[in-house]
Amino acid sequence: MAEKLVTIARYPNAHVAQLIQSHLLAQGIRAHVSGTNVANMLSHVGSALGGVRLQVAADDVEQANQVLLSLQDEGRIAGWLCGRCHEEVDPGFEICWNCQAHRSEFANPLPQTTDSQRTKSPAPLDDTTPPMSQFVPSDEAAGVDTPNPFAPAAIAGEDVGQQPGHEFLAEQQEEVNAMIDRAWRASVLGMMLLPPLLNFYSMYLLMRVAAYDAPPSSKKRILARWTFAVNLASSLMIGVYRWAIG
Structure with a gap:
């Protein structure tokens, strides 16, 4: 009998999902990434189709959610709020993609969750559930210091010197x-x-x-x-x- 998989999060692209998958694997949790073909083909409009899904076995849902929450608490997958246009910006970006404001001048922290909210594990997603807040990795979590504020989160082993300015x-x-x-x-x-x-x-x-x-x-x-x-x-x-x- 095939193992039942539960979707615990959705991400804007395959790189993000695979990075979180590596954290789960390091904790001994088998995680699967699905939907990468559609997301890569339509990387800027793929979120309308549900994005890339991160799935784990039903028995591992609670433990996997704890790993995601711990990464969020450590600030490794936290973005910032642009003070000029109030756009939420991913952590790998130093310039707001909406109004081009620099992070050092206009960055505000994202709204924090309460203690009661943190103690609750996120509910698993099914095909009818809207995408949850997307976890996006920072450059520190990826292990690469990329100078490009517009590029997707860098992956260890990539030559960041060849990325566009x-x-x-x-x-x-x-x-x-x-x-x-x-x-x-x-x-x-x-x-x-x-x-x-x-x-x-x-x-x-x-x-x-x-x-x-x-x-x-x-x-x-x-x-x-x-x-x-x-x-x-x-x-x-x-x-x-x-x-x-x-």
Whole structure:
């Protein structure tokens, strides 16, 4: 009989989930990471589909949750709150990805949980449960000191000297934002005028967004999710129409 796995957390990308998985394995807890293919293909819009899931055996849920809470208490997976735009920023970033404010000038601590909340283990997630607060590793937890504030958390063994710089990533972010705008227009026009050709083009643009190192702005991330939803709805409409006339 196959071992029953329980989802205990969801993460924005595979690197984060695998880093937490290594902490669990070090404590003798068998952990599994699933959903990496979709998250890597659509790294900037994959969170709309549930992100990467970290799963453990049902018998290990309580112990695994204690490990996650201990990592959070140690500050190894805690982000910061931008005092200028009030955006929550991951710990590996020294500059706010929404307003470009520097951490040393505008960083505020995230709201702390109460003692009663800390004593309770997080409830396991199922397929109908919204994603819980995402644990994101700091550079210290990854074991690598990366100078790039925009890049995902560095992984031990990577050559951080080859990672792109701030100015280059800022230019990339402008390109990514413009590409998402084009994808949105193509998805809407595709639904009304030329389905599914423009919708395929829109999805192609979203795929290209995933190849960039710089993430889109918060507003463009929301627009990318709507673009994906419109393309999906258009595909379903075409499928229903062909089924009806077939």
